[in-house]
Amino acid sequence: YQRRVRGSYIALHSQIHSSCFQNIYLAGKSITEKAVNRIVNGDTILIFKKSQLILHILLEAKAQNKEFKVVVVDSRPDLSGVSSCERLTAAGIPCSYVYINSSTYIMKKVTKVMLAADALLANGYVLGPVGTAMMGLIANTYNKPVIVCCETYKFCERVQTDSILYNELADPDSMLKTLNAEESPVAGWRESPNTRLVNLVYDTTPPALVSIVITEIAELPCSSAPVVLRRGAVKM
Amino acid sequence: IDLFVRFITLSRGQNAPSSEIDILECKGFDPVRKFLVDRGNLFMKRLKDSRRKIAQLAYPFISDGVTVLTVNMSRVVLEILMKAHEKAKKFKVLVTESEEGPLMVKKLNDQGIQATLILDASIGFVMERVSFVLVGAVGVVENGGLINKLGTYPVAVMARSLNKPFYVAVESFKFYRNYPLSQLDLPNDAKYENAEDTKHPEVDFTPPKYINKLFTDLGVLTPSAVSDELIKLYI
Numbered sequence: 001y002q003r004r005v006r007g008s009y010i011a012l013h014s015q016i017h018s019s020c021f022q023n024i025y026l027a028g029k030s031i032t033e034k035a036v037n038r039i040v041n042g043d044t045i046l047i048f049k050k051s052q053l054i055l056h057i058l059l060e061a062k063a064q065n066k067e068f069k070v071v072v073v074d075s076r077p078d079l080s081g082v083s084s085c086e087r088l089t090a091a092g093i094p095c096s097y098v099y100i101n102s103s104t105y106i107m108k109k110v111t112k113v114m115l116a117a118d119a120l121l122a123n124g125y126v127l128g129p130v131g132t133a134m135m136g137l138i139a140n141t142y143n144k145p146v147i148v149c150c151e152t153y154k155f156c157e158r159v160q161t162d163s164i165l166y167n168e169l170a171d172p173d174s175m176l177k178t179l180n181a182e183e184s185p186v187a188g189w190r191e192s193p194n195t196r197l198v199n200l201v202y203d204t205t206p207p208a209l210v211s212i213v214i215t216e217i218a219e220l221p222c223s224s225a226p227v228v229l230r231r232g233a234v235k236m
Numbered sequence: 237i238d239l240f241v242r243f244i245t246l247s248r249g250q251n252a253p254s255s256e257i258d259i260l261e262c263k264g265f266d267p268v269r270k271f272l273v274d275r276g277n278l279f280m281k282r283l284k285d286s287r288r289k290i291a292q293l294a295y296p297f298i299s300d301g302v303t304v305l306t307v308n309m310s311r312v313v314l315e316i317l318m319k320a321h322e323k324a325k326k327f328k329v330l331v332t333e334s335e336e337g338p339l340m341v342k343k344l345n346d347q348g349i350q351a352t353l354i355l356d357a358s359i360g361f362v363m364e365r366v367s368f369v370l371v372g373a374v375g376v377v378e379n380g381g382l383i384n385k386l387g388t389y390p391v392a393v394m395a396r397s398l399n400k401p402f403y404v405a406v407e408s409f410k411f412y413r414n415y416p417l418s419q420l421d422l423p424n425d426a427k428y429e430n431a432e433d434t435k436h437p438e439v440d441f442t443p444p445k446y447i448n449k450l451f452t453d454l455g456v457l458t459p460s461a462v463s464d465e466l467i468k469l470y471i
Contacts, residue, residue: 038417112417145417208445211417212379219415221379221444224463 027151028053030216035114035149036061038214043068043111046103046144048128048135050080051116053149055087058114062091069093071110075100075131077174077199100131103138113139115205117150117213123159124207124223126150130200133163136209145211148222152215155225163203172197279409286407286453287312291319294370294405294451302367303328305359305395308385309336310372312405314343316451321349330366332356334387356387359394369395373406378415378466380444380459382406383422386437392446401448408454411466416441 035057039045045068047054058070070088072095074081081097088095098106113135119127126132126148139146160166175197176184189195207222217228290312298304298320304327306313317329329344329351331337337353344351354362369391375383382388382404395402416422419441444459454465 147417212415218467219378220467221460221463223460224467227464227467 023151023153027153027216028056031149031151031214032057032060034214034219035147036064036066038112038147039066039068041067044071044109045069046071046073046107046110046113046135046139047084048073048081048115048132049075049078050084051149053151054114054116055084057149058088058093059091062093069096071096071098071106073098073100073103073106073131073135077177100134103135104141107138107142107144110139110142110144113144113146115146115148117148117154118202119154119156119158120148120150120213120222120225121160121204122155122157122226123161124225125160126205126207126210126213126222127156127160127202128205130163130203133203133205133209136205140209146209148205148210148213150213150215150225152217152228155228160204161206163200167203168201170199170201172199175199282453283407283409286409287315289453290405290407290451291315293456294403295320295323295325297368297370297403297451298325298327300326303330303365305330305332305362305366305369305391305400306340307332307337307369307371307388307391308334309340309343310405312372312407313370314340316370316405317344317349318347321347328352330354330362332359332387332391334385356390359391363394363398363400366395366400368401368403370403370405373404373410374439375410375412375414376404376406376450376462377412377441378463380447380450380457380462381416382442382444382447383412383439384442386440389419389440389442389446392442396446402446403449403451404447405451408452408465411462413466 031053039057039061043066045058047058047070049072061068070093072081072085072088074084074097076099085095085097096106115126115128115132115135117126117128117132121127126136128148136146158166172189176187176189178184186192186195186197189197207225210222213220213222213225215225215228220228294316298317304317306329308331317327320327327349329349331340331344331351331353333353333356341351341353371382371384371388371391373382373384377383382392384404392402414423422437422439422441444462447459450457450459450462457465
């Protein structure tokens, strides 16, 4: 019996490992290949906060000696864009760093927007870190192509048209960190009945705002992403 | 060419014989060759039928008293208009000059359809009097966008601006597996006729948001359905 259990454990382990390898690592490589083709010399690419996949794409493009600049848009409270910026400048890619408040200002100077998704819903909506929808909307206003990079394992049967139906809350106290060392004026928010701190994690971007979704299977328009799901192309 | 090759080699559409699997496992080249030739013949047959099918689908959109705007010469559009005329609809056609506009006007007039040639510059002027725009295509791309003769994009933007429907009549073999994000993303050999003369491109790209419907031999599609069809064929 022990041997059987161990055998099935090994089988499960190898299944998980190979699934991870295929769906995440190899998918990432395939997406990188396709996405790097979209980057041309002279581009200014806008990215939002930190995404392993997007960073991988940009570093690969640099490795292929493409000449381009990156604008990193960051937002509180986690400020993960800082580490994005560090990695990119370490690779020799010229980087600009702005807060999300100035995104309308720099959007004019940008040629492409590359966003990562946490999930792609069945109605074509893109679930991403909060602020992604803003990037999509502003990019559309300035007529810049929005490229969303998403592996197929992130495709989801859920349908959502807004960020309120389902969302997650992160630690509200992290919003208390101010840029100068002063104590935040809302530090006593738990005692006050009128004050709530809401640190949303996700938001949804409508498919109309996205120019193209790059997955490892194909480059698709955002509204067709669920079709791939229907066709059973997502093998779990 | 691209689509033809894919059709005969890759497609596992409804017409694929159930013995396809046997063929692929077959030893020897002859059955495979026969299969390819059969697929090729099917493709040619479909080609000839497609324009007729499109005209059949599209002519109901032309009712009495409409004014249709079209860009340049397109045999598919010509077929649709001829079909509508055959069904005794009374309508007017405005054709932009472009490169072969006069030829289109002549062909329409020969059929007894009232056609007027207009300057490309006057599309703003005429758009308010137009009922809808119907154009042909050089190609349709993966997101449902349109590649057509230079001058189509401004017409599409103008039509959208004045809320006029913009229809595209295109055979399904013109669907390309290409995904341009901007005008410059089109491959150079599509844009220019000869490599030396790169001053004026031959074609421009109309993004899918300006297109209302596409009349194809696969049916009347919306731009997002185009990618669905392509996925069905190739993924």
